[in-house]
Amino acid sequence: MSYYIHADKFFLENRTESGGYLEVQDNGKFGFYLREDQKPLTAEIKEFPGKWVAPGLVDTHIHGSLHEDVMKSNWEGINKISEGLLSAGVTSWLPTTVTAADSELTRVCKMFADHQGQETGAKIQGIHFEGPFFTTEHAGAENPKYMLDPDIDLLRKWRQASNKMLIKISLAPERKGAPEFVRAAVKEGMVVALGHSSASFEKAIACVEAGASVFTHAYNGMDTMSQHAPSLVGAAFSSRLTTAELICDGHHVQEPAVRALINAKGCEHIALITDCMEAGMMPDGDYMLGELPVYVKDGMARLKNGDNLAGSILQLKDGVKNVVDWNIATAEDAIMMATYVPAKSSKILEKCGSIMPDKPADFLILNPDLTLKQTYLNGELRYQA
Template sequence: MTYYIHADKFFLENMTTEGGYLEIQDNGQFGYYYSEQEKPAGKIVDYPGKWIAPGLVDTHVHGSLKEDVMRSDWDGINHLSEGFLQSGVTSWLPTTYTAGADTLSRICQMFGDHRGEETGAKIQGLHFEGPYFTAEHAGAENPKYLLDPDINQFNQWREESKGLLNKISLAPERKGSREFIRNVVKEGVIVSLGHSSADFEQAAAGIAAGATMFTHTFNGMPDPSHHAPSISNAAMALHNVTDELICDGHHVKKEMVRALIQLKGPEHIALITDCMEAGMMPDGDYMLGELPVYVQDGMARLKSNDNLAGSILQLKTAVKNVVDWNAATPEEAIMMASYVPAKSAHILDKCGSIAPDKDADFIVLNPDMTLSETYLSGKSRYKA
């Protein structure tokens, strides 16, 4: 049955409104938005004092709830998709780590074979973080699997995923990267640059070849320099690119978060979590792919060298953080965690905003930016 959401504020695709009514059609999709003066006839679900925003979109996430994209079976992946509703996430790109070719093939086949079967947050693609990285900035990636880009191998993985593999992060200084980028972009794949020692010119060449993003900006790359500009400087300076950003306060300090958002504008920042299996779990020992990790004081670190190893961040927390840090307004924070990541991953037609005939995936927020409720396809699926 069609019904209407009434709340104090709505974060629509093109504007933020005070009050009104949002139509949720009986097919589980959004209909029209009506102003306070246009009260519709029909069932009204009232949320006094609450704000309505699009469901969050995490385009770079490895796991949570002791589940891991690299090691979980399909039941585990579905458990993960259900769990993400607690984070306000309604769409996501399962993200791999650098691994052997056979392992990556197995993962592609699993996601391809079960496409569309998840019952929680919707899988809108598959993101390969690696294996085309540089050892110097491998971070928590396993260096023994690092390779130069191979278009034939990548196309095999795409085929095994039944076309679900739609994003790859790579280091632009690897041999053959420009040709690889140009070719996969023609096929509709999004290329993001990261885990790289590239200087400014190498990064700019990757963008000129067709890459459109930077992977967890400032992490897995040299620091910005005013004498020897690096890939970090390129992420700050180049136009019409999207910078991923982990806003847990550990990966990038809040002062630098504020600076990057101010410099690039929120329309070019995609909030991500880079969360690993310890997300929503207690401190202790975990695994990141094949590498042992310990979690303490809100951080996941490799046991071998103490490098940061992904995060335990939830996307709803990143949204609240950038507002609490005065790095963004609530409107900008929501945009950076929904519209921008969806647009950057070429899935804005499916998710990322409140607009007619899109799936009614949305969240109910308190004015302090904490999550109250998550809806998926027009049905309430999680209450805080």
């Protein structure tokens, strides 16, 4: 049965409206937004006084949570992540791999293909391969022994195994044949991101001009930028229409650096991500990221050998709140960076990322301090704080 939401604020795709009514149709999709003076007289109205309505968040770079991991969990474990993400305000996500052997990556692709559309929580809108075409100098928490040069035939094999669920891949621009790979991958509809790299500015920009459009967790896994060596970070700053991923947990990137990149690119080119690993929503202790042991303490996940940061334990709703609490962005822009921008940058905007008529009614009820009250999926209440 259709109903309307009546709330204090609505974060629509192109405007933020105060008051009014948002239709949720009986097919689980959004209808029209109506102004406060257009109150529907015959429909059911759900009242949310003092609350805000936002699109469900979209996490396009996440490895796991709840002691489950994209690389090691079976389908039941993946669905557990999917269900748990609703409490983080996430209604769509891209399960993200780490660098691994071809056989392992192919197995993961087949698992997702075999269960396509069967998740019962946050919607799996595609798969993101973080690697294996990276450089060993910036391996971070990725296993260098599996890193290799880009291979379009390998990508096609993985795409086929995934039933074309593989839609995004991150690589290092200095690997042999990178621009040619980017061109071919983009031609096949892939989103190509750049990261885990020691690339010069020139090599990075060559890949951008070949079609790469995203920077993988900007600053992290990249050479630092200087006025004489702009590096991959400089390419993120100076390429006008690309999107930079940012982990806003306060550990991966300090607030002034977050502010600088957002100021340089504009909120419409920043995708908030978590890079969350299996320790998300779990207590401190010992965990794994792929094949590498990790320990979690003081809000950070680090490799046991080497002390590098190893993904995060961030929930996306907290990343949104952080950039507002740090006085970097308005609530309107913070929500856009965790919904519209990641969806658009991953070419899944028609399925998620904004409130528009005939899009799935995946939305959040927020308190004015941006804490989460409720999560709805296809117009049905699925999580309550």
